[in-house]
Amino acid sequence: MSTETFLPGPDLVAAALPTTLFRFATAGSVDDGKSTLVGRLLHDSKAILADQLDAVARTSADRGFGGEGATGTKAIDLALLTDGLRAEREQGITIDVAYRYFATDRRSFILADCPGHVQYTKNTVTGASTADAVVVLIDARKGVLEQTRRHLSVLQLLRVAHVIVAVNKIDLVGFSEDVFREIEADVQQVGRELGLGSDGVADLRVIPVSALDGDNVVDASKRTPWYDGPALLEVLETLPAADELESHLESFRFPVQLVVRPQGALAPDAVAGGLDPEAYRDYRAYAGQITEGSVKVGDQVSILTPGQAPRSTTVTGIDFAGRELAEAAAPQSVALRLADEFDVARGDTIAAAGTVREASADLYAALCWLSPKPLREGSKVLVKHGTRTVQALVRNVTGKLDLASFGLEPTSTLELNDIGHAQLRLAAPLPLENYLHHRRTGAFLVIDPLDGNTLAAGLVNDHPGDHEDERYSI
Amino acid sequence: MSTFLTEEPTQVTNAPVSTRLSSLDTLESEAIHIIREVVAEFEKPALLFSGGKDSVVMLHLATKGFWPGKVPFPVLHVDTGHNFPEVIEFRDRTVERLGLKLVVGSVQDFIDSGELAERADGTRNPLQTVPLLDAIQRNKFDAVFGGGRRDEDKARAKERILSLRDEFGQWDPRNQRPELWNLYNGRHTVGQHVRAFPISNWTELDVWRYIERENIELPGLYYAHDREVFARDGMWRAVGEVSQPRDHEEVITKTVRYRTVGDMSCTGAVESAAATVRDVVIEVAASTITERGATRADDRISEAAMEDRKKDGYF
Numbered sequence: 096m097s098t099e100t101f102l103p104g105p106d107l108v109a110a111a112l113p114t115t116l117f118r119f120a121t122a123g124s125v126d127d128g129k130s131t132l133v134g135r136l137l138h139d140s141k142a143i144l145a146d147q148l149d150a151v152a153r154t155s156a157d158r159g160f161g162g163e164g165a166t167g168t169k170a171i172d173l174a175l176l177t178d179g180l181r182a183e184r185e186q187g188i189t190i191d192v193a194y195r196y197f198a199t200d201r202r203s204f205i206l207a208d209c210p211g212h213v214q215y216t217k218n219t220v221t222g223a224s225t226a227d228a229v230v231v232l233i234d235a236r237k238g239v240l241e242q243t244r245r246h247l248s249v250l251q252l253l254r255v256a257h258v259i260v261a262v263n264k265i266d267l268v269g270f271s272e273d274v275f276r277e278i279e280a281d282v283q284q285v286g287r288e289l290g291l292g293s294d295g296v297a298d299l300r301v302i303p304v305s306a307l308d309g310d311n312v313v314d315a316s317k318r319t320p321w322y323d324g325p326a327l328l329e330v331l332e333t334l335p336a337a338d339e340l341e342s343h344l345e346s347f348r349f350p351v352q353l354v355v356r357p358q359g360a361l362a363p364d365a366v367a368g369g370l371d372p373e374a375y376r377d378y379r380a381y382a383g384q385i386t387e388g389s390v391k392v393g394d395q396v397s398i399l400t401p402g403q404a405p406r407s408t409t410v411t412g413i414d415f416a417g418r419e420l421a422e423a424a425a426p427q428s429v430a431l432r433l434a435d436e437f438d439v440a441r442g443d444t445i446a447a448a449g450t451v452r453e454a455s456a457d458l459y460a461a462l463c464w465l466s467p468k469p470l471r472e473g474s475k476v477l478v479k480h481g482t483r484t485v486q487a488l489v490r491n492v493t494g495k496l497d498l499a500s501f502g503l504e505p506t507s508t509l510e511l512n513d514i515g516h517a518q519l520r521l522a523a524p525l526p527l528e529n530y531l532h533h534r535r536t537g538a539f540l541v542i543d544p545l546d547g548n549t550l551a552a553g554l555v556n557d558h559p560g561d562h563e564d565e566r567y568s569i
Numbered sequence: 570m571s572t573f574l575t576e577e578p579t580q581v582t583n584a585p586v587s588t589r590l591s592s593l594d595t596l597e598s599e600a601i602h603i604i605r606e607v608v609a610e611f612e613k614p615a616l617l618f619s620g621g622k623d624s625v626v627m628l629h630l631a632t633k634g635f636w637p638g639k640v641p642f643p644v645l646h647v648d649t650g651h652n653f654p655e656v657i658e659f660r661d662r663t664v665e666r667l668g669l670k671l672v673v674g675s676v677q678d679f680i681d682s683g684e685l686a687e688r689a690d691g692t693r694n695p696l697q698t699v700p701l702l703d704a705i706q707r708n709k710f711d712a713v714f715g716g717g718r719r720d721e722d723k724a725r726a727k728e729r730i731l732s733l734r735d736e737f738g739q740w741d742p743r744n745q746r747p748e749l750w751n752l753y754n755g756r757h758t759v760g761q762h763v764r765a766f767p768i769s770n771w772t773e774l775d776v777w778r779y780i781e782r783e784n785i786e787l788p789g790l791y792y793a794h795d796r797e798v799f800a801r802d803g804m805w806r807a808v809g810e811v812s813q814p815r816d817h818e819e820v821i822t823k824t825v826r827y828r829t830v831g832d833m834s835c836t837g838a839v840e841s842a843a844a845t846v847r848d849v850v851i852e853v854a855a856s857t858i859t860e861r862g863a864t865r866a867d868d869r870i871s872e873a874a875m876e877d878r879k880k881d882g883y884f
Contacts, residue, residue, distance in 0.1 A: 116590075
């Protein structure tokens with residue numbers, strides 16, 4: 096390799112250094128300044144590049160934005176940075192979840208920007224399903240609205256690890272501590288009602304911000320001397336990611352994606368690189384991504400095949416692209432070799448021995464209904480769980496959540512953006528687990544068998560009458 | 570050679586399990602999971618391979634996901650007939666090295682048969698859609714992998730990882746399936762196919778850092794070299810058979826590199842002294858212009874250029 100052509104400064108070195116990944120989503124109501132907050136985060140963390148900023152400045156000027164902002168920067172419509180599609184620009188609204196990327200010297204961020212007004216449940220559920228944290232916006236002038244309660248309710252249901260409430264437009268209430276404390280108390284009250292932050296699964300924090308001016312977004316603001324907590328970005332930089340929490344779990348789970356069995360059809364580049372074709376003639380390994388926990392060579396595991404009793408065996412190897420690992424953890428994609436020559440196929444799950452309850456064909460679940468086509472009792476659907484898809488019959492809908500009062504009301508149907516409880520009968524038993532404890536193996540999709548569209552996000556509940564100590568029966 | 574920017578794969582073998590994976594390891598793991606899902610659930614996938622860095626990274630991820638077996642799908646190249654010769658040479662060498670089947674859709678063939686007309690501006694990128702859809706239909710590909718990333722532009726930011734296309738290859742941004750957890754719904758009906766974007770969540774810097782870490786070979790024009798160029802539309806355009814200067818455009822020799830490799834008639838070079846992958850990582854980290862804005866003339870036609878082409882079935 097040639098010599099360096101120039102010596103990079105410390106900022107560039109930091110930008111090119113390894114970081115960890117953190118995924119978060121934003122949720123908010125109409126006009127609470129969510130797009131501005133996202134624009135502010137991207138702008139102040141210097142994720143907005145010169146040509147994008149030029150385009151936004153041109154459009155801002157065309158629309159009559161101008162003058163000097165409170166932070167001394169030329170006022171541009173920060174919301175334009177996140178307006179993606181032409182239809183959205185024409186209508187001045189945001190249609191769909193958009194993904195944004197920015198990095199600091201500590202972390203790379205993936206931001207799922209979820210529109211708030213139409214289909215807020217659909218968008219929030221989608222964004223929150225992969226998020227390590229969700230930022231919920233509240234307008235300081237309006238306080239906790241019904242919409243806020245709905246958002247927090249969805250986040251509690253989805254077990255989002257960290258919920259951050261940003262009380263925005265704090266500049267418009269004169270940076271009043273009293274206003275902030277009152278909203279903070281209301282948020283904590285809602286959190287208590289929902290059980291958010293009380294069970295160690297999720298935590299809840301409240302930050303006063305001005306997205307327009309940048310107060311407490313990237314840097315701590317001097318205009319809120321009564322707030323001694325960290326700015327939003329610092330919080331996002333330091334919270335543990337869900338992967339980190341889930342890799343510690345003792346319940347190793349590995350849905351088998353496919354069997355790697357080249358039978359002589361070895362990769363020519365691997366052979367050219369010295370791989371001995373004879374040694375790999377009978378190679379057989381199970382490829383997948385670890386969804387939680389970790390595995391070591393020598394570990395006892397159970398193979399869960401629907402319709403069969405669990406089979407026990409030992410992990411003899413963990414392979415990743417020619418490297419042999421001694422152990423691996425969520426969310427790594429690897430290939431496992433096993434001691435016994437069982438018939439293991441896609442759709443089976445490999446799990447730590449003794450940690451799984453029996454597969455069941457009766458599925459009790461919360462469904463977040465995401466389709467304009469309503470759910471009816473008696474309809475036939477497909478359930479995709481892990482790497483297996485099975486037919487299912489909707490036996491009954493047992494209730495619909497009132498997201499504002501957190502109560503359950505009787506219903507026999509679910510419509511777009513409803514969240515309800517239902518009982519389904521599966522054509523084959525699945526190793527279902529309670530979503531409360533297993534964010535991956537407790538989740539499933541409901542799919543329309545006719546057109547293949549995704550109808551609902553499903554969260555596995557315990558069977559009625561189940562007790563904690565009956566969960567582990569193997 | 571300094572090593573401060575080199576990133577080794579996270580050493581899980583020697584470290585406690587609690588060690589966080591680096592962002593590159595997490596992204597790699599996610600991409601391999603998606604590639605394996607598509608291979609398991611579809612009848613006949615193919616990978617769109619142009620020799621460009623994103624498609625080269627895609628192919629590298631596929632080799633890792635199926636090791637020690639061969640990559641279990643063919644590669645598909647839509648040849649505009651205006652490609653850089655060194656990129657075609659790289660493509661053929663890569664296909665040979667990995668023992669892959671190559672399917673080529675040729676824009677020139679469609680122009681010769683009268684099914685496509687050359688545009689007034691000579692740019693052939695927008696003409697790729699027809700041969701692409703033709704190749705997909707004729708080969709009965711039901712899933713096509715692409716190296717598209719969401720950080721490339723505003724339209725891509727809303728694209729799903731598995732994106733359903735109708736009989737005309739069209740993308741309907743208002744009617745996308747919600748994508749939840751790591752459960753990808755690839756169901757489609759006859760005539761529909763799915764575009765799969767496993768490196769959706771990577772940024773340009775991630776791609777370059779990965780190329781450096783994995784020691785992945787790229788076509789030489791990604792690195793600084795001397796080339797005869799002329800200025801047009803605020804970019805440096807290479808002098809070549811299909812890319813000739815007009816009378817008032819002066820030809821000069823500059824040290825340049827390419828940030829994307831596409832149609833010679835519309836892909837511009839940037840002035841750069843970045844001769845190694847390390848130099849490029851530093852340059853990208855410092856860069857203040859997104860790669861499409863810098864070097865693709867056809868994206869400048871209108872702010873919504875990419876969105877319009879995607880709706881028409883372009884990648």
